[in-house]
Amino acid sequence: MALSLALGLLSFPSLSQAEPKPWIWSWWESHWDGLDFIPYLENGKHPHHSQWDNSSWQPQQWEAQRKDSLDVIKGFYTADIIRSQYIEDETSILEIGPGFYMLGGQDKNRIVRMVDYVYGITTSKENGMFMLHDWETGDAVGSYTRYGLQMQ
Numbered sequence: 762m763a764l765s766l767a768l769g770l771l772s773f774p775s776l777s778q779a780e781p782k783p784w785i786w787s788w789w790e791s792h793w794d795g796l797d798f799i800p801y802l803e804n805g806k807h808p809h810h811s812q813w814d815n816s817s818w819q820p821q822q823w824e825a826q827r828k829d830s831l832d833v834i835k836g837f838y839t840a841d842i843i844r845s846q847y848i849e850d851e852t853s854i855l856e857i858g859p860g861f862y863m864l865g866g867q868d869k870n871r872i873v874r875m876v877d878y879v880y881g882i883t884t885s886k887e888n889g890m891f892m893l894h895d896w897e898t899g900d901a902v903g904s905y906t907r908y909g910l911q912m913q
Contacts, residue, residue: 820871820874820875820878820879821878823871823875830875833875833879834875834876834879837872837875837876840860841858841860842857842858842860842861842864842872843855843856843857843858843861843872843876844856844857844858844896845896846876852890852891852892853880853882853890853891853892854891854892854894855873855876855892855893855894855905856893856894856895856896857893857895857902861893866912869910869912870909873891873893873905873910874905874910876891876905877891882905883905883906884907888906889906889907890904890905890906890907891905892904893905901913
């Protein structure tokens with residue numbers, strides 16, 4: 762009988778719950794009030810295709826830092842960001858290397874904008890575009906049109 766009474770008392774939730782304990786490895790709750798700190802350059806809540814609409818960057822800024830625009834492209838090859846460029850079935854292909862994957866989204870967008878600026882692919886014909894293919898698998902991993910970069 763005493764055992765069943767003890768088990769019955771322990772089964773009541775109100776008797777077995779404890780209050781949350783303060784954690785010494787964290788900031789107190791009021792520490793975060795009123796802070797406008799944004800820890801990342803890119804906001805993950807923005808849709809990918811409009812994420813950089815407010816950016817004022819232009820390819821001419823990178824071109825001005827080098828001898829010419831082709832020298833910028835040569836730097837992409839040196840950094841293993843781009844591996845190759847070719848045409849397959851009337852579609853321009855930009856083969857990207859492992860360096861491309863190490864870049865953030867904004868820099869990936871700038872790389873392909875620079876390539877388009879140098880070669881004029883999206884302006885050369887109606888609905889001009891080029892595909893991005895992985896250097897290792899050969900699979901399509903994205904595309905670039907006049908509307909911007911789309912990664913899969």
